[in-house]
Amino acid sequence: MTVTSDPLVTRPTASPTRSRSLVIGRLARRQEFGPSVGLLVTVAVFTILSANFWSPNNLTAITTIASTVGIVAIGVTMLMISGEFDLSVGQLYAFTPIVWGILFITLRINEWVALAGALAVAAGVGTINGWVTTYFRIPSFIATLGMLFVLQGLNNLLISGNQLLAFGDHPTMVLLGSRLGELPFYMPIVWLGFFALVFWFVLGRTRYGNWTFATGGKAGPAKAMGVATSRIRRTNFIVCSMLAGLAGCMQFAYLRGVTQAQGDKYELLAITAAVLGGTSLFGGSGTIVGSVIGALLLATIQIGLVLIGAPGSFYVTFIGLLLVVVVISNVRLGRFGGRE
Amino acid sequence: MTSTTLPPVHDVDRSLEPLFDLRGVNHKYGRNHVIFDVDLAVWPGEVVALVGDNGAGKSTLLKIFAGYQPPTSGTMRFQGQEVRFASPAAARDLGIEAVYQDLAIVDQLSLWRNFYLGKELVRRVGPLSILRRTAMREACEAALADLGLTRIRSADEAAFALSGGERQSVAITRAMHFGAKLLLLDEPTAALSVRETRNVLADIRKAADRGLGVLYIDHNMVHVLPVADRIVLLELGRVVRVIDRGEVDAEELADLVAASRDHDEVSSRRPTRRN
Numbered sequence: 001m002t003v004t005s006d007p008l009v010t011r012p013t014a015s016p017t018r019s020r021s022l023v024i025g026r027l028a029r030r031q032e033f034g035p036s037v038g039l040l041v042t043v044a045v046f047t048i049l050s051a052n053f054w055s056p057n058n059l060t061a062i063t064t065i066a067s068t069v070g071i072v073a074i075g076v077t078m079l080m081i082s083g084e085f086d087l088s089v090g091q092l093y094a095f096t097p098i099v100w101g102i103l104f105i106t107l108r109i110n111e112w113v114a115l116a117g118a119l120a121v122a123a124g125v126g127t128i129n130g131w132v133t134t135y136f137r138i139p140s141f142i143a144t145l146g147m148l149f150v151l152q153g154l155n156n157l158l159i160s161g162n163q164l165l166a167f168g169d170h171p172t173m174v175l176l177g178s179r180l181g182e183l184p185f186y187m188p189i190v191w192l193g194f195f196a197l198v199f200w201f202v203l204g205r206t207r208y209g210n211w212t213f214a215t216g217g218k219a220g221p222a223k224a225m226g227v228a229t230s231r232i233r234r235t236n237f238i239v240c241s242m243l244a245g246l247a248g249c250m251q252f253a254y255l256r257g258v259t260q261a262q263g264d265k266y267e268l269l270a271i272t273a274a275v276l277g278g279t280s281l282f283g284g285s286g287t288i289v290g291s292v293i294g295a296l297l298l299a300t301i302q303i304g305l306v307l308i309g310a311p312g313s314f315y316v317t318f319i320g321l322l323l324v325v326v327v328i329s330n331v332r333l334g335r336f337g338g339r340e
Numbered sequence: 341m342t343s344t345t346l347p348p349v350h351d352v353d354r355s356l357e358p359l360f361d362l363r364g365v366n367h368k369y370g371r372n373h374v375i376f377d378v379d380l381a382v383w384p385g386e387v388v389a390l391v392g393d394n395g396a397g398k399s400t401l402l403k404i405f406a407g408y409q410p411p412t413s414g415t416m417r418f419q420g421q422e423v424r425f426a427s428p429a430a431a432r433d434l435g436i437e438a439v440y441q442d443l444a445i446v447d448q449l450s451l452w453r454n455f456y457l458g459k460e461l462v463r464r465v466g467p468l469s470i471l472r473r474t475a476m477r478e479a480c481e482a483a484l485a486d487l488g489l490t491r492i493r494s495a496d497e498a499a500f501a502l503s504g505g506e507r508q509s510v511a512i513t514r515a516m517h518f519g520a521k522l523l524l525l526d527e528p529t530a531a532l533s534v535r536e537t538r539n540v541l542a543d544i545r546k547a548a549d550r551g552l553g554v555l556y557i558d559h560n561m562v563h564v565l566p567v568a569d570r571i572v573l574l575e576l577g578r579v580v581r582v583i584d585r586g587e588v589d590a591e592e593l594a595d596l597v598a599a600s601r602d603h604d605e606v607s608s609r610r611p612t613r614r615n
Contacts, residue, residue, distance in 0.1 A: 202468075206462075206469055207470075209471075214457055217446040217448035218447060218448075221457075222446055222458075224428075226459070284446070284447070
């Protein structure tokens with residue numbers, strides 16, 4: 001990782017004439033620059049260390065992990081930019097497909113209706129998270145930690161250690177998790193690209209995005225200027241929950257099965273991806289592309305370490321160290337002041 | 341930008357209807373009577389300074405002006421019409437803009453995003469309100485240049501790079517741009533350098549010269565002297581003195597300033613402006 005030498009610390013020195021030399025400078029000042037360099041370096045290192053890094057199996061493993069973590073991270077990023085956290089997304093990542101599976105496999109409800117119903121349940125969870133946080137003015141950290149345990153208990157109650165399996169080519173399953181022809185990629189990567197594009201646009205180009213930044217940046221002035229800060233927060237809770245629920249359904253569709261262990265620690269992985277991608281822990285700053293890069297980085301490190309012979313779950317140690325180092329360097333370099 | 345000597349007296353036509361007019365205003369917080377029979381009017385094109393110690397009732401009056409709370413008794417008129425604000429938003433709708441010391445700007449947003457925050461120019465496409473970025477960027481730069489804020493380089497700059505004085509100036513420009521008629525400024529030069537203070541005061545003067553009424557609230561007369569047309573001294577909730585720039589002789593003014601400056605050096609560590 002080269003985040004420590006992040007060129008973003010230099011303040012913008014915009015001049016009236018934008019010469020060619022400034023184009024490179026402008027690129028280097030983008031928030032995504034540091035994480036991109038980090039990803040490229042990581043990929044380069046594993047390419048050198050392992051002959052199998054670019055094998056189809058490996059690409060499948062990395063992209064499917066990155067896709068689902070990335071889609072969850074997009075919602076988490078929207079929420080973090082508006083100044084809130086959601087610790088319940090990991091449990092919701094299992095709860096939503098479990099509800100979906102029970103509805104259409106066990107209860108034989110139309111699969112589309114069942115999917116819509118499951119996503120509505122996810123939206124309901126987000127509504128509760130947002131309402132509890134904004135109405136009672138308690139930290140979202142606590143509100144969603146409570147939701148984490150509530151959902152964990154419900155997951156336990158619904159399938160308690162069993163696995164829900166789906167057989168046959170259900171159109172919904174094909175849509176969410178099928179393989180892309182002969183390519184080593186699956187549908188989730190397409191959805192990741194789709195949602196990254198949608199939320200990149202929403203965040204940077206719409207009033208809703210502007211208000212999301214303003215709400216997390218400094219809610220006082222934003223409210224004084226007429227921004228509906230509570231409504232923005234509540235909506236982002238719903239966005240975050242629905243994306244986490246949908247990503248969980250994608251993993252179900254891709255694996256053809258779901259257990260209550262699905263999505264374990266995803267709430268923390270999603271926050272990690274967002275933070276590695278440059279999203280501020282204090283709200284008001286962050287990018288969608290950065291979080292997607294952060295998710296790719298997490299997945300690359302996870303699979304890459306296995307490839308070069310590190311013990312199976314050692315990667316979390318590495319991710320933990322990386323996270324702390326990146327946040328320390330960002331804080332020290334004053335990066336969390338935020339920028340356009 | 342401005343001279344460091346006392347500025348000339350400005351002509352304010354007080355035969356016209358005042359912009360905002362408080363008559364016999366009293367305010368109580370529970371049993372605590374904080375404002376006593378205050379009459380206070382601001383005419384268009386006039387900078388009125390409301391000066392008083394902590395606890396004199398400045399903030400309470402500001403909140404009444406800005407619509408945060410109605411007075412316990414007394415009348416408020418805006419452009420001749422009696423008003424009673426249900427909320428600050430109601431006051432803003434009439435063109436009363438309050439600029440608070442720390443509440444003006446969201447650091448993480450660029451200048452033009454700050455400028456248009458809450459009043460974005462958008463193009464509606466289905467459920468989306470898409471920002472008209474170029475239009476806002478250009479209009480923001482034009483508005484800032486119009487006020488002479490040439491020290492601001494680009495509307496794309498993030499607001500956290502702005503100094504305290506530039507923030508105040510941007511907030512004042514924004515209020516003018518969106519059709520404010522009455523500006524309420526709460527200690528706009530507190531904690532600013534001498535040079536920055538001068539810039540902010542010049543912007544306040546420009547706003548008044550364009551016909552806005554300005555109510556400038558400060559704890560120290562030295563801060564408001566270079567720009568105020570009238571200075572209203574408030575003590576323990578009562579107006580104790582109204583100083584009209586044209587009616588007070590230089591010697592008396594100097595005495596008042598000296599008293600105020602001594603007081604300032606004893607009671608606070610805010611930067612003092614030297615005249």
